[in-house]
Amino acid sequence: MEPIFSKQQRTGPVLFSKYNRGDAIKKALETGRENVLFEIKSSKLKGRGGAGFPTSTKWMLTAAAKADQKFLVCNADEGEPGTFKDRVLLTEYPELVFDGMVVGGYTIGAKEGIVYLRGEYEYMKKYLEDYLHLMRKDNLLGNSILGVSDFNYDIKIRMGAGAYVCGEETALIESLEGNRGEARNRPPYPVNTGYNGRPTSVNNVETLAAAAHIVVKGGDWYAKVGTDKSSGSKLFSISGDCNKPGVYELPWGTKVSDLLKLVVAKETKAVQVGGASGICLPASQFERTLAYEDIGTGGSIMIFSKNRDMLKILKNFMEFFVEESCGQCTPCRIGNVKLLEGVEMIEKGTFTFEYINKLKELGATMQVASKCGLGQSSPNSFISILDNFKDEILNKIEA
Amino acid sequence: MDKNKKSRAPVSQQSLKVEKPTDPTSIGGMITVELNEKKVSVPLGTTILEACRQNQIHIPTLCHHEDLCIAGVCRVCAVEVEGMKTLQASCAFPITASIKVKTSTSQVRKARRHIIDLMLSEHYGECYSCLRNGNCELQSLAQEYGVDEYTFGHCDKPKYEIDKSSYSVVRDMSKCVLCKRCVRTCIDLQEVGVLESIDRGDKTHIGTFMEKPLADVICINCGQCINRCPTAALKANDPSDEIWAAIDDPKKHVVIQTAPSPRAAIAECFGIGAGTSLTQELNTALKRIGFDAVFDTNFTADLTILEEGTELIIRLYKALVGGDKSVALPQFTSCSPGWVKYIEHYYPEYLDNMSSAKSPQQMFGAILKTFYAQQVNVDPKDIVSVALMPCSAKKFECNRPEMDSSGYKDVDYGLTTREMAKMIKEAGIYLPEMPKSHFDSPFGDASGAGLIFGATGGVMEAAIRSVVEFVTGNKAEDIFANANVTPVRGFEGVKYVELPLGDKVGPVPELIKHLVPNWDWLKGATLKVAVAHGTANAKKIMDDIKAGGIFSQCHFIEFMACPGGCIGGGGQPIPTSLEIRKARAKAIYAEDESLELRKSHENPYVTMIYEKFLTDGPCGHISHKLLHTHYTPRGKFIS
């Protein structure tokens, strides 16, 4: 089966290392659920969707929940501005993602895996479905997988409806159930009450791909890469002002400055880590490391060189949130509008410092009082850009 | 709220339902939590908000309403839970572990103030020109948090056009704070589903199917959303200016009928706790305001019992004795106009089961512009007929094109309890201090049976009091202590009752002798009846009937569109809660017990009108023309 893009020769320490379709499934079925959980636990794998929740814990909780049905959902909504690594995994390494889904489903006791595919990725749906068809032929999906009589499991693909918030796991589930994409109240968490009220593990594409490798090669092998608190590697979607943008697999703990060298970025003024909901680093912080203990991220890196206008960048982010807030809770729905208005005031020079400081306090409230991660993270760029690029922004106004 | 009901609201608009243990002494049944450093023990699954309220800790709320599922969207009830990175919405947080909660840290206070400031920044409205001034939860929150300026600005222009298309509900979305209470009322409490959030982000607003005007969608006009809206974004379509104009016009003879439920609730608009009836004080106040005559809707409630009861007897006789398979049974009550519109939209195939009897309001309207006009010698075109109702759907009902059997618009205006209170205040009257007076002739004071129409089960009870006396010849008091038919009372959503009529039957009363020769065919029969209040409960019965369940075996079913019946109507004072509705019902039952006359057929004015005017008796030609109606099948998405 040919990928839709000719497979580049990617290399990387973990994800882009050698892997044969079905290996993880075989290994998991041979060694059993407990062993899968043991290896994932010792790998210290954390969710790659951004929140960084330990994957073994999520699978254990879902496995432990009592219910007549359970589900594994692969979060392929990839909506964070500046990420495109899940697309690469799905089109070039579907064996990793789908094997990860089978292994995860087996471990938690699901009979069904669902891929929630970003609406804009519709073009790859047929390709992925053909791939699933191949897996069924090889008995890697379907009934009695690889002869294990009580393991029946299949994967279906559902298209996302095009809202950023639907990448948030509870809004995603709401959307899967046919409702408006709005985040749910927590607790309960999806591991107990998820899709159709059943225990559901929602995992990012990359998390599942990593899990496939871990099952085959062992948790210790994985944990050798990266740092103590951030084991393994991470895919970074690197875009912006550099000569070699693209998807890179790097060990956790990589310094921002090393990353900039790798992609041949020159005269860099700012690096936005984590997409629109992430934080913006000035040159003085380029020695910081990409790791959960320093700057954790879902992998979006945007590079801005010296002639970029930081206020414009911020405005762009805030416009994104004003539009993409699901609109149900007050701090996020109205708060983002106020932050955007603040940016516009700065643009026009009609602001007061007092008011901008009030908006920063408002941002702090949004971070703690919003109903879901969208509103909780949307003030990040507002706060970090105004803090880190104060001089530039103010100079511009005076000029 | 019925915790076991499968809600049709999206899960995002609900909170976790942790089964509260039935036996709190069981292991793990009680959980010790720290609320502001005070240790308290609460049953598993209690929300932080509930736990705090039980312990005299006040937490502000806005999107929370005790009748509704919990959305957790306004976030004003935020509290700190130790160990959690973010604040938690206390209304949506069920306690399942031994947590430590702080309800008034500086972070919490700042967040709440920010949230209130944000809502005010998007809220278009000036309190002094607003209907809800003084009874608005947004206003109270702003006051509670000492808001003395618009921190984040204020809109100076309305964002949306006001939707006045509906006879019943006016929507002014510029005043909406998106608490979604109306959405949850409509889809979850009432299971109608007219309203939903539309669009996203800053464009989010509450809208209807395809953004059509409310009059063009499946709104049943119940007004329950109005009762639960914290602001003036939803209100009833108020005709009081037209009524004042009529009162001020010397050529007009302005009459008003008052229904029992407003009388049991209007005191709340004057700062008196729920549960005080001001019936006779209201009579005096209305005369002082300038109404030419004040009548009791209960008169036509009594008439409804005779018409609807006779209709039922005819149906049963045709079906049981005549073997006529085309007779539609069970017969459904038709006095709740919200229910009428609901069945027209959702179960139009069952419209034959509806009693053709008009509601008491419309019967009165038809009689006022015919019989009464003759009696007082006034040209019916000069009569302005007003109905004080607990209900917003009554406004739609009186505007139905078929409601003109007097040759004029039978009822000109439906006025809600809230609007009446406003008119009384405007007239400079403090209602609770009015002297008492009686209703005007020629309809006088009515029976207690008509009175209890206001509470769920009341129509059924009134009907049973008369039917058992008609059929068995015994006094209702001999069968039910004090003639209180308690099995059909109470606030359970759906009630099913079987009443064996016994082997002894009496003579057929004079009034309906021409319709049935004797009662022998009812010997040993068991009357099966049911009662539902709130359309969500009505839906349960209708779906059961469709599936051929026990309710399909009933003879007579009472349906009320509003939770609690009319006492919980969409025109009643705000706020509403189960406790308030219970207090209002109690007031009505107490008033009923205090009356001599407690059965519709004993009302002498009813006897009088059949003698003088409706001379061919219940369900005869005259009453068919004036007191009966027909229904219109409607669409599932648009009206």
Ligand SMILES: Cc1cc2nc3c(=O)[nH]c(=O)nc-3n(C[C@H](O)[C@H](O)[C@H](O)COP(=O)(O)O)c2cc1C
């Ligand atoms: C607004 C918002 C958008 C999100 N979008 C995505 C997304 O596109 N893909 C993703 O995997 N996780 C996304 N997440 C994170 C998910 O909620 C969830 O944490 C993740 O899917 C869990 O998988 P993981 O544990 O493998 O990371 C988003 C979160 C928020 C708050």
Ligand code: SF4
């Ligand atoms: S934080 Fe934003 S996206 Fe999340 S629930 Fe609230 S309004 Fe919706």
Ligand code: SF4
């Ligand atoms: S809705 Fe409330 S806050 Fe708004 S104008 Fe009316 S009274 Fe004031």
Ligand code: SF4
């Ligand atoms: S009046 Fe009743 S049916 Fe109409 S929108 Fe309000 S709650 Fe829904």
Ligand code: SF4
């Ligand atoms: S109309 Fe009223 S009840 Fe509905 S969301 Fe707006 S403020 Fe809340």
Ligand code: FES
């Ligand atoms: S009252 Fe709790 S979130 Fe609104």
